[in-house]
Amino acid sequence: MTRAGTLGSVPAAFLPALRARFGALVRELSKFGTVGGIAFAIDFAIFNVLLHQGFESLLAKTISTVLATTVAFAGNRYWTWRHREHTNMARQYTVFFLLNAVGLGIGLTCLAISHYGLGAIWPEFQTPLADNISGQFVGTAMGTLFRFWSYRRFVFGDTVVPDPTPAPPVTAPTREPAATPPSAPPPAPRAVPRM
Template identity: 35%
Template sequence: MSVLASLALRVRDVVRGVWREAAMFGTVGALAFVLDNGGYTLLVFGFPGGGGGPMRAVPVQASVIATGAATVFSWLANRYWTYRQRHRENVARELALFTFVNVIGMVITAGMVVLSRQMLGLDSALSDNIARACGWFLATLFRFFTYRRYVFIPA
């Protein structure tokens, strides 16, 4: 086999591996998103026709609980499924790095809203949602590459 053919096969295998990993990462992220937003909605608004959730008077605390639950789910799912071959032996350090990366991701998302509102002067629900979607996209790219490089590294 020629060097060029060998290199092409190796690149193909790497791309396949990254795509598989990205699909798993995306699945975990989508489920965490549903858990976060669904959990918040249930805690604050309850089931449809139910008259409100148990935390309707404290929506900020409900948001913290829902986001915390989604973050723990995301760490466990990424650790034991997406990156099952790449987790650290020091679990506390890995969780601390994971949390740190997620805080930066939250700042990226919030920063897009600040950019939209403060610098561009946009303040509609549509512009906020577009800014948040752009922020989620950028934060997701940041998380994916940061998890691969710093959080879930080969032991």
């Protein structure tokens, strides 16, 4: 067999495994996105309520993020990564919040750069609209990328809990005996002419 023939069959052998891993990642991303969307709506609503109540921008963002994070932890633990091993909830909760604090820091950095850095030069960067764009959209997007990667790697780990329902046993296909061609009927006796 040629080297090209051998190499050509290698990707074909890994294609089902790659497809399964990609499918699992897409399912996790969609669940993570759904949980994140709900947490984002909670964060967005509380942040704006607190801004209108007169809270300082960074304090309002911190409070709204902590409340939204609690919802996100529950959703991710019990839905997104429920198939992963969950042995120590206190450890998961602590690591989740520590990593979320880093994500919060990313969002607060975006908000601070906009509100206090650019706002010192251009006052229109100190409006609620500018705060929402920098804190809610830019900061949240950057923080979300970090959170997905870090939660998946450090909080909910790679250990997948096996499915408790056993898979049906795989049996080798049985070979049916090759069909024998029907035998020809014996030749009819020849009639002997009478004389």
